[in-house]
Amino acid sequence: MRPATAFKSWAHRVLPRPVVNGVWNLASDVKDLPARLKSPGAPRPWRIWHNVGGGDFHLIGQQYFDWFRISTNLKPDAHVLDMGCGAGRLAFPLATYLDVNGVYTGFDLSERALGFARRHTRGEARFNFVRADVQSREYGGAGLKAVGYQFPxxxxxxxxxxxxxxxxxxxPEDAAAYLREAGRVLKPGGRLCLTGFLIEPGMVLTDAVLPLSPYREGAWVADPREPERAIGYERAVFERWLREAGLRMAAPVEAGHWSDTVRRGEFQDRIIVEKPAL
Structure with a gap:
């Protein structure tokens, strides 16, 4: 584990989570200042307000878009659903790819993040951003339980x-419910690209970049006191949820480095699932 990551994990154990996240995001914003000055015309959400995660907002968005486009054989007239869209990191490249018949719908529990996405896709009638009023200890939502949320x-x-x-x-119950909803809204032959942490049989995660330990119902977590901070699932459990949702794995999992002892490439696993064609 890198010293900075180890320090953040320690800080989460002794300080209130909003304080740690606020300081961490502020430091990331300071680090981003050269990129902002270099490309002042490219809108970038401030992490201190939007909690968009690390890395270059537009570069990472483009990289995920390229993976998404290739993995789903995405057509310009596609109808796309962005689950947990945040400030619209994927909406920006999709806005230049989808044609007049293409439609984008993103949902997120952060109205502030959605506001940023709406402001910077103004005039794009094909783009819809929907507030998901669901509970989340990680991101502060206080509405319905996620297990009861119906996708827009x-x-x-x-x-x-x-x-x-x-x-x-x-x-676990929310992940299973979201997969069921994905199975409901996808067309036959449609695909879902997601990132996460899949626990393969025999994994030893004690010294991993992200050390997870068993929690409940096939879930493994980084911190049992704050399970939603980082949570992974045993592959057998995840695939059972897929079957129950009418979905299946569509390609081999691209393993991230979270389960390794050194950092390399993508952090989370990349997973592609599909709803079988009729």
Whole structure:
């Protein structure tokens, strides 16, 4: 584990979580200042307000878009669902890719993040950002339990969906429910690209970049006091949820470095699932 990551983990144990996240996000904003000055015309959400995660907002968005486009064989007229869209990191590249018949719907529990996304896709009638009033200890939502949330899409209306760093913060019952909803809204043959942490049989995670330990119902967590901070699932459990949702794995998992002892490439696992064609 890197010294900075180890320090953050220690700080979470002794300080209130909002304080730690606020300081961490402020430091990331300071680190981003050169990129902001270099490209002042590219809108970048301030992490201190939007909690968008680390790395270059637009570069990472483009990288995920490229993976999503290739993995789903995405067409310009596709109807896309962005689960946990945040400030619209994937909406920006999609806005230049989808044509007049393409439709994007993103949902998130942060109205502040959605406001940023709406402001910077203004004039794009094809783009819809929906507030998901659901509970989350990680991101502060205080509405309905996520297990009861219905995605803002009609049955079998979505060609392709994505969920970047969403399932890594969902409790078991919520993760299973979100997969069921994905199964409901995807068209036959439609695909969902998601990132998360899959626990393979025999994994030893004691010295991993992200050390997880058993929690409940096939879930492993970094901190049992704050399970939604980082949560992974045993592969057998995850695949059972897929079957129950009418979904299946569509490609081999691209393993992230979270389970290694050194950092390399992508942090979370990249997972592609599909709703079988009729």
């Amino acid at each position: 899409a009609e049955a079998e209306s979505i060609d392709a969906a994505l969920a970047i760093s969403l399932f890594s913060h969902l409790l």
